[in-house]
Amino acid sequence: MKVSLAALLAVSGLLANAQDAASAGGPGRPPLKPLVVPKALEDSINRRNLLKHAHQFLDFSKLSNNTRAFGSKGHQATLQYIKRLLDQTGAYDIEFEKFTYAYSEATSQLYVDGESYPTKGVGYSPSGNITAPLAVVNNLGCEASDFPEAVKGQIALVQRGTCQLGLKVAFAGAAGAVGTIIYNNIDAEPISGTLGAPNRPEGPYVPVAYISGLNGKAFIASIAEGNEVVANIRVQSFVEDRETSNVIATTKTGDRNNLIVAGAHSDSVPAGPGLNDDGSGSMGILEVALRLARYRVKNAVRFIWWSAEEFGLIGSEYHVEHLSDEDRQKVALYLNFDMIASPNSGYFVFDGDGDATDIPGPPGSEVIEQLYRAYFDSHNIRTGSAVFGGSSDYQPFVDVGIPSGGLMTGASGTKTAEGAEWWGGVAGVAYDVCYHLACDVVENLNVDVWERNSKAIAHSVASYALSIEGIPREQRPPVRSLRVSKLSYEERLHLSCDHDDDII
Ligand SMILES: *[C@@H]1O[C@H](CO)[C@@H](O)[C@H](O)[C@H]1NC(C)=O
Numbered sequence: 100m101k102v103s104l105a106a107l108l109a110v111s112g113l114l115a116n117a118q119d120a121a122s123a124g125g126p127g128r129p130p131l132k133p134l135v136v137p138k139a140l141e142d143s144i145n146r147r148n149l150l151k152h153a154h155q156f157l158d159f160s161k162l163s164n165n166t167r168a169f170g171s172k173g174h175q176a177t178l179q180y181i182k183r184l185l186d187q188t189g190a191y192d193i194e195f196e197k198f199t200y201a202y203s204e205a206t207s208q209l210y211v212d213g214e215s216y217p218t219k220g221v222g223y224s225p226s227g228n229i230t231a232p233l234a235v236v237n238n239l240g241c242e243a244s245d246f247p248e249a250v251k252g253q254i255a256l257v258q259r260g261t262c263q264l265g266l267k268v269a270f271a272g273a274a275g276a277v278g279t280i281i282y283n284n285i286d287a288e289p290i291s292g293t294l295g296a297p298n299r300p301e302g303p304y305v306p307v308a309y310i311s312g313l314n315g316k317a318f319i320a321s322i323a324e325g326n327e328v329v330a331n332i333r334v335q336s337f338v339e340d341r342e343t344s345n346v347i348a349t350t351k352t353g354d355r356n357n358l359i360v361a362g363a364h365s366d367s368v369p370a371g372p373g374l375n376d377d378g379s380g381s382m383g384i385l386e387v388a389l390r391l392a393r394y395r396v397k398n399a400v401r402f403i404w405w406s407a408e409e410f411g412l413i414g415s416e417y418h419v420e421h422l423s424d425e426d427r428q429k430v431a432l433y434l435n436f437d438m439i440a441s442p443n444s445g446y447f448v449f450d451g452d453g454d455a456t457d458i459p460g461p462p463g464s465e466v467i468e469q470l471y472r473a474y475f476d477s478h479n480i481r482t483g484s485a486v487f488g489g490s491s492d493y494q495p496f497v498d499v500g501i502p503s504g505g506l507m508t509g510a511s512g513t514k515t516a517e518g519a520e521w522w523g524g525v526a527g528v529a530y531d532v533c534y535h536l537a538c539d540v541v542e543n544l545n546v547d548v549w550e551r552n553s554k555a556i557a558h559s560v561a562s563y564a565l566s567i568e569g570i571p572r573e574q575r576p577p578v579r580s581l582r583v584s585k586l587s588y589e590e591r592l593h594l595s596c597d598h599d600d601d602i603i
């Protein structure tokens with residue numbers, strides 16, 4: 100028996116829609132897709148698909164010694180995976196925005212009196228094996244005058260804080276120090292970092308070891324008692340130029356004069372595979388992009404996977420710096436998702452109006468904040484506030500006046516008692532105990548929170564793809580220079596900045 104197509108469609112109730120779509124497409128053109136429906140897009144996001152990507156990302160990290168650091172094999176495989184899945188939908192124009200940046204890795208050891216002390220490597224440090232007495236630097240070592248005569252031929256001992264690690268080390272080199280030990284400004288072990296730039300005009304770098312605040316203070320106390328503390332620091336490091344890319348996918352439908360941009364960074368730190376930081380955001384926007392492909396949008400949506408975020412927002416800064424004035428006007432708003440599945444999560448919404456953090460985003464950012472607050476309210480989830488503090492890829496957009504917002508679930512900051520009451524989890528413990536460490540693997544992901552935040556991304560992207568009512572679209576003033584390039588390393592760097600100040 101032959102069943103007509105029309106009858107089948109009628110039975111399944113699809114006839115009216117199909118005819119609608121076909122006629123809307125016009126004669127000879129493919130039928131138009133249905134216009135996106137926020138609730139439908141949100142409902143299409145599920146943990147099964149997210150976790151499928153997560154296992155892929157972890158596998159990619161195994162191609163390069165358990166990291167997806169920018170330019171590594173694991174990172175390149177991540178970018179190809181994103182491109183391949185998006186290509187298959189046929190719904191996006193995809194571009195690789197290429198740039199080159201100096202990559203560096205370093206490991207270090209410290210021995211004093213035959214005893215070994217835990218250290219972290221500092222990228223861009225020269226290699227070396229140096230034995231010399233320690234000389235204490237005045238203040239925070241942010242001025243050349245903080246380095247006394249005594250550092251000459253010795254190892255400068257300097258506290259972290261206020262200015263870039265690289266500046267302290269360059270001043271130490273200029274003063275004739277043969278090495279530098281930086282100690283943390285809190286008792287805790289430091290998080291591995293970089294000197295922030297491959298070299299500097301203030302002086303030559305010398306080998307660096309980065310130690311805990313507790314050990315730093317112990318050395319200073321011993322020197323204050325009149326002891327000579329002789330240290331041996333050993334650094335193995337390398338620096339190389341790496342070409343890498345931001346991946347930019349723009350919907351083929353929708354008005355490109357009102358671009359909705361959603362971003363996450365594709366790279367991890369060298370120390371680990373970065374499943375939460377920022378696999379979670381990368382996979383969250385990927386999954387939303389894949390589901391959005393079935394729909395038509397009014398405002399074009401652009402998803403961007405930033406590269407080299409962990410070396411200082413390099414990819415996002417490159418992108419925004421290279422936007423013409425005309426193209427900058429076309430970006431209606433920017434949404435950032437960096438770490439949205441922390442194991443001891445909080446639900447943090449960027450503080451667009453600045454009422455919680457005193458740092459508002461550009462006008463319109465408060466509208467984005469309200470959309471997310473309303474979304475979580477409707478799911479009976481309390482929200483905290485994240486600050487536009489320069490530690491992720493929203494910053495270049497904020498700096499040029501583009502309304503911005505986004506979500507995050509916390510990094511190395513500690514969950515408060517109130518936070519534990521609101522969201523469960525453990526008070527007094529970091530939001531992500533595996534932040535920037537090798538243990539940021541699939542098991543580190545809080546899948547419930549990840550799924551909820553990915554649904555929130557879907558809701559926001561679909562809503563703005565339909566309407567940007569409330570978001571100001573006045574002509575933005577021309578940009579003279581990006582603020583981000585002037586920020587101190589500690590302010591702008593994900594890598595050395597421990598995010599404790601990022602949430603309220
Ligand atoms: C791989 O990573 C481990 C741990 O970070 C490190 O000790 C080792 O030297 C690395 N191996 C290579 C080939 O980079």
Ligand SMILES: *[C@@H]1O[C@H](CO)[C@@H](O)[C@H](O)[C@H]1NC(C)=O
Pocket residue numbers: 228229230331333
């Ligand atoms: C580094 O120097 C120390 C002390 O001078 C020496 O014992 C050690 O073998 C050296 N290590 C390397 C890798 O050169």
Ligand SMILES: [Zn+2]
Pocket residue numbers: 364376377408437438491593
């Ligand atoms: Zn990150």
